[in-house]
Amino acid sequence: MASELGRRRKSMVAVGRYSDSVSANWIENATRLVATAKASLPFAGVHWSDAVWDVSASYRHRTRAYKASRPALRLLFTQHRETPRVAALPMTEPFGGIVKALVCLRHQQRGQSSTSHMVFIRAARYVFHELAAADLALPDLRSDHLDLAAARLFAREMATSSYKVVGHMEEFADALDRNGLCRVRLDWRCRHKVRPRSMIQGSTEGFRNGESTSDRLPTEEVIRAIGHLYQIIPRAASSDDLVSADRILILITTIMVCTGLRVGEALTLPERPLSVAEDGSRNLRYARLKGRLDDVAVEWCCKPLLSATEELVQDVVDELQAATAGARRVAQRVRETGVLLSDIALDEELDSQSIQAILGLQSHSVPLFLASRKIPYETVNRRTRVKRDAFVAGITPDHWTAPVIPGGAGKGLDLHESLCVVYRNQLHRGTRSTLTYAAQPVTDQNMGEFLSGRATCASVFERYGVLGADGQPLRIRTHGLRHFLNHLLDEGGAPDLVQTKWFGRKHAADTKAYQHLTYAQRSAQVAEEVMGGRMQGKLVEEMKALPAERMRTFLAARIHAIHDVGPGMCIHDFQLSPCERHLQCTASCEDFLWISGDEERCEELKRQAAVVHLSLRTASETGRNTHARSDWHRHLKHRYAQLMRQLAALGLGEKDLRPYLDEGERHGKANQG
CATH class of the missing domain: 1.10.443 (hpI Integrase; Chain A)
Known part of the structure; x- marks a missing residue:
């Protein structure tokens, strides 16, 4: 059973375990898990027994997606709230301790955000509810209990949030399996988990009459x-x-x-x-x-x-x-002096009129202003009086x-x-x-x-x-402005790599979510580029052999899909058939096109050409030693010739590959050493 417990299955976040040795005794496994988590608590300043953990200090150093106005970050190890504005009850032990330990484990291994941890806890709440309703403990959990928890989740939350939470519920079940915390292996996946259409990029239902209707893209009217x-x-x-x-x-x-x-x-x-x-x-x-x-x-x-x-x-x-x-x-x-109102000489004691004049308050209710800031004051002859030091200390929290x-x-x-x-x-x-x-x-x-x-x-x-x-x-929405400008650049024909770099994204694939052109619009755009002489490739050579009146018809018949593949683009329609030259785009593929003189892709072209050059040298040496004709060698020659043709259009040759070749040779020697 221990070997079976060690078997991994894909989940949205792979939570591991503290110890490689997982026994068949789930009680022993749970005790060891909680004890280890307590000993290596990754959140500073929290107390294990508390149902609410303030983890703000652990995230203070993080600047990714930082918000100056973000409130205190808390993890709530509680049950579902039954009554609005009434604090929820904590999860009972040992279930609550297990959830805390798993949150500590996922934070140490992956460093997820506090929001991600709270979604994980939210998923665990649904499981806790089903076990409590059946009067069972965590080791008695079965797949049917998880099915009931998922059903309750789908009935209670919106489609987009329930999709996210049920994914974390699967992660929770995987973590229980991986740490041997149940009597039987759960191996659970939700059968009713379906990605909402609003989360599917490129969904055909998002287009009507050739125009995008995505709610992410604002209209020109806005x-x-x-x-x-x-x-x-x-x-x-x-x-x-x-x-x-x-x-x-x-x-x-x-x-x-x-x-x-x-x-x-x-x-x-x-x-x-x-x-x-x-x-x-x-x-x-x-x-x-x-x-x-x-x-x-x-x-x-x-x-x-x-x-x-x-x-x-x-x-x-x-x-x-x-x-x-x-x-x-x-x-x-305030930065220089450390106090507010440092440029004003304040009396030892202030009255309501002076406070109103100093602060420029529009309201005449100075006592209400002071009381809301817990500033002690007294009323003498119907005048509010307050000590200067107490006043300055009370208004200090108003400043950021x-x-x-x-x-x-x-x-x-x-x-x-x-x-x-x-x-x-x-x-x-x-x-x-x-x-x-x-x-x-x-x-x-x-x-x-x-x-x-x-x-x-x-x-x-x-x-x-x-x-x-x-x-x-x-x-x-504020993010719609980013979508709109990206859409304009995409309509104007800006390459994907240019869009990715200018908008400050890490991966070119992320740019796809901001492109709202239909397949027909994008295909027509590329066809115009070909007709304008700004593209190269075998398709262009075939088109040039046709009469002028048939060129557009030929392009309309050939170009149905566009895929960015780094050095250029692929026009193969994968809905009709798989590609025989998959991942061999630059090896003289008939469906491969590239932009003439595309300087934005220059460095990537040089890098790929250098890699192929080194591979070609290795393949040639291997071929001489074995006296065998290598298909791999032929493939590399075709690919190298293709890349050099693209570099030649930029006025570059083999001498420009030297920095990349030298770096590759250094890495090769280091690996041999």
């Missing part, structure tokens, strides 16, 4: 509305006027439309993000919060602005710098003291260095006074409410009466 709001929202309003909040947020939105930055990247721009390159073009400096090699180091990148947007982005940044200068000065003074991006000197970003900084409550749409003595960063929640609204707060489109063609208020 983008024009944003431009209209940029023009009509008044400039230079006072900080206590709600119009100033709208102006700041529409400026940030305009930057996102023109640059395609993620909302977190736009909100963490430095005060002076623009620079001029040697050729006169403008670059935007930003902190790349995703697609990095690790979750800790801050990677500052420079993105060249699109030439059509350079002047607009410069104007927007200049205006935003001026609109947020006052809040930035407040942050700078944490970094906008954590990191060392020159790497992180403090509040006074940020472009998107405002006074406290300046963006609040209620009755709160703008507190000009304290500053805070603009958050993604501010942006979301501005563009989409919420139950108690109308969106900017509603407030300014900007309606769609159907008479309904427009709505857009």
Whole structure:
């Protein structure tokens, strides 16, 4: 049984085990698992017996997808909440201890986010509920209990969230198997787990009449509305006027439309993000919060602005710098002195009138202001009086003291260095006074409410009466702006690698999620490139042999699918038949096309050509030793010739491969040694 318990099965996250020796005794396995987790607790400052763990300290160093406004990060090892606003009961032992140990294990092995851990715990809650309903302990768990837990999950949650949670439920079952915690092996997968259509990229139901209807891609109507709001929202309003909040947020939105930055990247721009390159073009400096090699180091990148947007982005940044200068000065003074109101000489004792004058409060209810901050005061002759030290200490939490991006000197970003900084409550749409003595960063929640609204707060489109063609208020998600700009570049024919690099993505495959052209539109786009003489390949040679009036018909018949394969693109339609030359695209394949003089792919072409050159040399030596004609040798020759033809179009030859060849030879000698 121990060998069977050690057998691995694929799951969304492979949680291992602390010990390689898993016995047939599930009680012993559970005891060892919990004891080991307690001894090597990966979360600082938490107590094992607590049902709620505050793990904020363990994630403070992480900058990936960092949000300045994120609340305390907590893991809730509790049951489902039965009554709203009433704390849920903790999971009973030993089930709760097992879940805690597995969370510790997955954190040590994979370092998942606190959100991922909470989804894992949520999945375990459904299992706990079914076992409690059947009055069973964890070792008695069976596959049918997991089926019931999954059914309850699907009935309770939305399709997208239930799909994610049931995947973690499968992970939980795998972890129980791998650590030998049940009497029998579960080997469980949910039979009703189906990816929701909204999560399927390229679903044919997302297209109607040749146009994309994806909800990720905003319409041009929405983008024009944003431009209209940029023009009509008044400039230079006072900080206590709600119009100033709208102006700041529409400026940030305009930057996102023109640059395609993620909302977190736009909100963490430095005060002076623009620079001029040697050729006169403008670059935007930003902190790349995703697609990095690790979750800790801050990677500052420079993105060249699109030439059509350079002047607009410069104007927007200049205006935003001026609109947020006052809040930035407040942050700078606090940074230098460590206290608020350091530029004002405060009396030893303050009364309500002086407090109102100093803070610029619009409300006359100074006692309510003090009570909400737990500042002790007394009333003398119907006047509120408060000690200076207590007053300053009480208002200190109003100011944002944490970094906008954590990191060392020159790497992180403090509040006074940020472009998107405002006074406290300046963006609040209620009755709160703008507190000009304290500053805070603009958050993604501010942006979301501005563009989409919420139950108690109308969106900017509603407030300014900007309606769609159907008479309904427009709505857009912040990430939709990134989708829109990527779609424009894709329509304009920008190669996938260019899109990937410019938008700061780690993998070219991720770009597919942002491309909303239909297969017919993309095929027609490539056909136009071929007709315009910007493509090379065997297909182009075949087309040139035909009469001019038949060329378009020939291309329409041949090009039905487009696949980016690195050095070029493949037009084989895999829905009709598998490809006999799969993974051999650059070996004179008839379905392989490439862009003439594509400098963006130059380095990748040189690298591949160098690899093939070294492989060809090895194959030649092997062929001479065995006196055998090698099919592999012929394949490499065809592929090398193809790559060199593409490099020749760029004016390059074998001498340009030398750096890659030298590196390959060094690695080869190191491996032999």
